[in-house]
Structure formats: C-alpha cells, structure tokens
Amino acid sequence: xxxxxxxxxxxxxxxxxxxxxxxxxxxxxxxxxxxxxxxxxxxxxxxxxxxxxxxxxxxxxxxxxxxxxxxxxxxxxxxxxxxxxxxxxxxxxxxxxxx
Numbered sequence: 001x002x003x004x005x006x007x008x009x010x011x012x013x014x015x016x017x018x019x020x021x022x023x024x025x026x027x028x029x030x031x032x033x034x035x036x037x038x039x040x041x042x043x044x045x046x047x048x049x050x051x052x053x054x055x056x057x058x059x060x061x062x063x064x065x066x067x068x069x070x071x072x073x074x075x076x077x078x079x080x081x082x083x084x085x086x087x088x089x090x091x092x093x094x095x096x097x098x099x
Contacts, residue, residue: 014043047092 013034020027039045067075 011043013037
C-alpha cells in the first residue's frame with residue numbers, strides 16, 4: 001500500500017477501512033498496515049496538531065474583547081460551533097479512553 005508524498009497525514013487507509021467494514025470485507029491486513037504508520041502520520045496526530053495550534057497562545061482577555069465586540073448573531077454562531085467541537089472532542093476522548 002503506498003501513500004501520496006504530498007500528504008503529511010495519510011487518510012486513505014481510514015476511508016478504505018470504512019468502506020471495507022461497511023461492505024463486510026476483512027480489514028485485518030489494513031489494520032496491520034495502519035499499525036505500522038508512525039504516530040505523526042496518523043489521523044489522531046492531525047487532530048492533536050490542530051488543537052495545539054489553536055490553543056498554544058490562548059488568551060482569555062483577547063477572547064473577552066472579541067465577545068464584547070461581536071454582534072449577537074455572530075457570537076451565537078461562534079458559541080454553537082464551539083459547543084459542537086466540545087461534543088466532538090468528548091466523543092474522541094471517550095473512544096480513546098475505552099481502549
């Protein structure tokens with residue numbers, strides 16, 4: 001199984017696993033191939049890198065200034081988006097902790 005050089009995080013095996021699982025195919029060989037991927041090339045590392053980038057310079061005062069200067073509809077939209085991401089992150093943590 002090869003991967004495109006331009007992709008830092010190779011998602012092909014993850015999509016293939018989904019398709020093969022949904023069609024009832026054996027995914028053991030695919031799991032072994034993914035097991036051989038270094039951590040920095042895995043999907044989960046992509047998520048952690050994005051979170052690190054988003055929160056490494058977290059400044060509550062800056063957030064307060066944005067909150068005070070956004071319109072109510074914009075603020076409502078931002079809060080909704082953050083709530084969805086919080087729920088998604090909780091789901092990720094539950095799956096990781098279950099293993």
